[in-house]
Amino acid sequence: MTPDISIKKVVYIIFLGRETNREGELHAFIDGLNDDEKAHLVAIAWVGRGAFDAEDYDEAVATAYAEATTPTADYLLGMPHLSENLEQGLEELDIDVTEAEEDFFDR
Structure with a gap:
């Protein structure tokens, strides 16, 4: 299954997650x-942190819908290594981010 989110948005979230002074901007973007x-x-x-395998992505999405009891931004910002988990998840899902990164960094 292909993620129902723009890879450019995920790359942007990874970038904001690495910037220590961008937590407010990251929270607002996810919200x-x-x-x-x-x-x-x-x-x-x-998937990136190993809670689900890439082939179980559909199950991970269904679980995310079912267990969404706290605001997503709060949940994700509380996750250690968010940027690394997202990067690893994209890699595990075999999603090439090269074009999204080029578009983002060539602004």
Whole structure:
């Protein structure tokens, strides 16, 4: 299954997550995502941290919807190594981020 969130948005979240003074901006950006994007973002992070295998991505998304009891931004910002988990999740899902990174960094 292909994530129902723009890879450019995920790359942006990874970038903001690495910037120590951007937590407020990151929180607001995640809050602005729709429910589908939030569930897919959480699922990517879970795959990256090893809670789900890439082949169980659909199950991870369904679990993210079912267990969304706290605001997604609060949950993700409380996750140690968020940026690394997202990067690893994209890699595990075999998603090439080269174009998204080039678009983001060539601004």
